[in-house]
Amino acid sequence: MPKTSPELALLPTDPHVRDVAFDLYGEVADAPIISPHGHVDPGILLRDEPFTDPAELLITKDHYVTRLLFASGVPLAELGVGPDAAADPREIWRALAANWHRFAGTASAYWLGYELRTLFDISDEPSADNSDDLYDRISARLHESSFRPRALFDRFAIEVLATTDDPLDDLAAHAALAADPSFTGRVLPTFRPDAYLDPEADGFGDRVQRLIETTGQPTSFAGYLQALRTRRAHFVGHGAVSADHGVYEPYTTDLDPIAAQTLFQAARTGRLDAAGAREFRGHMLYQMAKMSVDDGLVMTIHSGVRRNHHRPTFAAFGPDTGHDIPVRTSYTENLRPLLESFGTAPGLHIVLFTVDETSFSREIAPLAGFYPSLYIGAPWWFLDAPDAITRFRSAVTETAGFYRSSGFIDDTRAFLSIPARHDVSRRVDASFLARLVTEGRVSLPTARRIARDLVDAIPREVFKL
Amino acid sequence: MPKTSPELALLPTDPHVRDVAFDLYGEVADAPIISPHGHVDPGILLRDEPFTDPAELLITKDHYVTRLLFASGVPLAELGVGPDAAADPREIWRALAANWHRFAGTASAYWLGYELRTLFDISDEPSADNSDDLYDRISARLHESSFRPRALFDRFAIEVLATTDDPLDDLAAHAALAADPSFTGRVLPTFRPDAYLDPEADGFGDRVQRLIETTGQPTSFAGYLQALRTRRAHFVGHGAVSADHGVYEPYTTDLDPIAAQTLFQAARTGRLDAAGAREFRGHMLYQMAKMSVDDGLVMTIHSGVRRNHHRPTFAAFGPDTGHDIPVRTSYTENLRPLLESFGTAPGLHIVLFTVDETSFSREIAPLAGFYPSLYIGAPWWFLDAPDAITRFRSAVTETAGFYRSSGFIDDTRAFLSIPARHDVSRRVDASFLARLVTEGRVSLPTARRIARDLVDAIPREVFKL
């Protein structure tokens, strides 16, 4: 085998370990993709229209990329970000090409390089010199029918793709896709109620009012809970398997109905202080677990991010523009009320995601090593990268093994990056397992089984697929 | 040398580094075991009765094992855990065998594999297929006289074994062992006063009353301190070298005698609020350091664990049932009052243990790199595993070297796992040292000296043996 080639990318350099890793990777290299949590718009599969241009496809919608270009001095507006963006896509592409060396070593550079190589037969590194040439070569491909979203969905061998959706979404796109005989993929909605549970979210009162009215409930805490239950049932009816919760902290608390009703009335009328808002959010996360016990939706918790850190950028360009910044996160005490009530409830599945990697060995693995309901979420966001995934496996495996982890989650809105991300995960897991094999800690047959289960049996079990 | 064999387990895969590691490991592979902190019941050595069955020996008493089986769906009662457990040991063993792949990569799997191989000549991985066969093979051995506890104690080459004991324990088992001419091992008690120092512990008031009455002291804070001193002296008289402190946080504070007396009276009568209880605990940890200055007992501090996280399980099955979960831990500010008073006191030894590995490089190594009294405790509990030990050495050595660390502590109640745990530590330390040698950071002769000192001179110095 050659010393460095795309085939061997991310595998260990030690020849003996690399051979084992290559063997294990071979078990799963071509396995179908199960993507139980992500942010792809189902409409692109429903409409199946060609992608517009290389910038829209690879840059503008990917805040991993625009953020680092912005930090490097390129204004967001020149990257096509924001409501009034009118940048020339060729110029956007040039900005990336000229700054390509600034991405060296990042996960984004690896994913983009993988996409250029596997989809567009481009192995040159982008640069100011070849920028226009690459742009033209990519553009030409985008008009081929094999580059339509559905063709790529098949080519990527995506077996299940979950989207993320507003509780009041009618899920018409999902229904139409499911009813379309020419599309055989499985595209599932995910219930994401954050904006209806956080009294400090912009427009909370109006949104809750709409939720209550849409479902024909009375304006009370009980009516609000029933409205949420109704919408969850709507999602379950359209194939949803999970509900997703993006919270600042994983604080939970059980409140008596009168206290909850009082907080609810203050919340919906905008009269709740910060401490009250925290109690309300903590109680609603508790209530969501209770509903999951009843309706079976897997509960995913993504916590520990200060969203929209730079308010002036948020005001001008909106959310998801690159300045959501992690904070320290603690699970042990915060989740205790929820887990004391529901942690051993039959059938409940909760997947914990973090961007504070200190919690992997300290809290998440010990918790998932006891509570049957808890699973260790795959490394999320800033941690979805080769070295971080390696640290993750090292941090959790010695306490909880492989079978308390969730399997890989791409969590992406960049459709084209899905195969790249899953391939990275498979390579890194194979490398980690190969080290355990060569260090005499796991037998090769068991490692092969684990490698396969991590991309198949485990996500199916965790997400009830 | 073959590429993978039990002999080379856990050693680096790079052939050049592995040769150095194998050399260093050879220095200590057969060295006697010094175990200055653990939880083995001295009665098993006193009575020297055969172990009952494989489940009792390897599963039921090991909450590292039962916890992951519980998380995997096996009820605790079916694992023989709890006061009313009446499970068939063969069924318990079957539960482990059928779930063996779920332990792959964990420290427990490595230890159990080591025990099966070295004690029972079993190198097959347990599985549903071979479960009964393995059970029978282990059972047969347990009746041989060479598998009695004392025979194993000799075979394991245990030179010193410390137990952990209640302050009111009469230490009769220790006295009997010491007086028994047919047993030449050194088995030392350890003073563990947590339940007498924490006003929030169940039954605190009654327990303190018993302490005071037993020692003939007046019911006052001064009498309480004197009672503790008296019992420490009893332990010293029976060979104890250390006092162990398991605290939620390492908070310390000095209080004036009147404030302490006031808190004491409220504490023993159950009238102390949470803030007061914290002050009382913080002051008692401070007082324990003061007593250690006087009587010379080494102070070990194990902090940062929320014990009995799931109260329903605690209520049904008792403590040490797998749901003690770590929390974030800070030492710098919390220990400052204690260290300002006693940190440079001649002869005081304090060993800091943590399950929050972020504190290794940030706090514990810098503290132990200055205070002559402070030693860095070996990786504890969830961190007592090959990768975690490697991270530990990497985190502390560059700041504090090897000689401010404590030497290995097995901290186990699983008697059979003692050699496995020490062997892992010796292999991982040899591997870490071998990397420093091959990277030109430590000379080979110095590395050899360090390898030997880590299992001999260092624990003897730290624990005053």
Place this chain on the structure above:
Amino acid sequence: MPKTSPELALLPTDPHVRDVAFDLYGEVADAPIISPHGHVDPGILLRDEPFTDPAELLITKDHYVTRLLFASGVPLAELGVGPDAAADPREIWRALAANWHRFAGTASAYWLGYELRTLFDISDEPSADNSDDLYDRISARLHESSFRPRALFDRFAIEVLATTDDPLDDLAAHAALAADPSFTGRVLPTFRPDAYLDPEADGFGDRVQRLIETTGQPTSFAGYLQALRTRRAHFVGHGAVSADHGVYEPYTTDLDPIAAQTLFQAARTGRLDAAGAREFRGHMLYQMAKMSVDDGLVMTIHSGVRRNHHRPTFAAFGPDTGHDIPVRTSYTENLRPLLESFGTAPGLHIVLFTVDETSFSREIAPLAGFYPSLYIGAPWWFLDAPDAITRFRSAVTETAGFYRSSGFIDDTRAFLSIPARHDVSRRVDASFLARLVTEGRVSLPTARRIARDLVDAIPREVFKL
């Protein structure tokens, strides 16, 4: 190539990766040293007198060394530390030699070994046996003219050296050096105003009064700000490029002028409580950023250290005596007020340093991956060591690449250790890059460019040199 030699020190052991690392290291091994932040006294270059003796040169002034000797049982006074120290330098050297094994694996041992080898042709490890011989060999060299500070400055190929200075320093030493035709090096002052910004610093009121009087300002908050601006201008006039801020926490806040004036008056008269002092410090860090926007001084923030942890030692021996201990540090919420106001201001450069390595992947890299003003500071203090630097690159690169990091900062008061420290950084960065190259994540040409930029273009850009 031989398997272990000083030439290959710190490079990866895998032969293939090592070859790439050796190639990359070759790009920068002899590059000039840019040292934009440190604590060397400019007077030693101005006076250019011989160093007194080996102890003064290598031990007494280096609190990394004296601290670990103190922890090992050597009293500080016997190490020549403190105002009344009168220890025999030969005895001090003997203390280090006899305890040399206790430094094995530390950064200090590596630096000292490098200095002994490259400057004094000593490759033996110090020990009790050879202590006097080594002392004599070093002493002999110190009288050679090639060991004068200026000759070493040239030999070290130091292109830029920044010192750290009190705001009221007249900077006469810097001016004299700049005016000296026989010295062609660039030695820059750095504005370090901590003691004038922290109401809890000893002598704060008097110091602020002197600042205000020296600059002819009125005793008001506005006058105080103007006084600081005036002194910053004085530093800019003497070539300063940065202002350094050593804070306990990176808390920032914007206050209205009346609130600020009220706090200021309470602060300078010693009537501010702890909460008020925190607000004042937080507002002054905010004001410093504002001034940096105006005058262009790069802002370096070194936060998260409890200075002078052991007050009895501080009282007897003064500051910088080895017991500054890190604490947990958070940037995301603390810096938000500052960043919302100035984070995207043109020309502002802020470099964040930490001794809490958990913040690298969680906060610092994500922040620097968005804000154009923010750079990731090189691993600082306890983290300036081979393994810690490797962990640092692994933690930040996947999120923010190499070009959002600051380049190496030695931050030392040990003049002789400057080349050793920069060499370590170059070797470790080359090793990290070599792994990315061999894992197919960065091309070799790009890695070569990055290696060069890390020691040249990047520090020049970040520090506006």
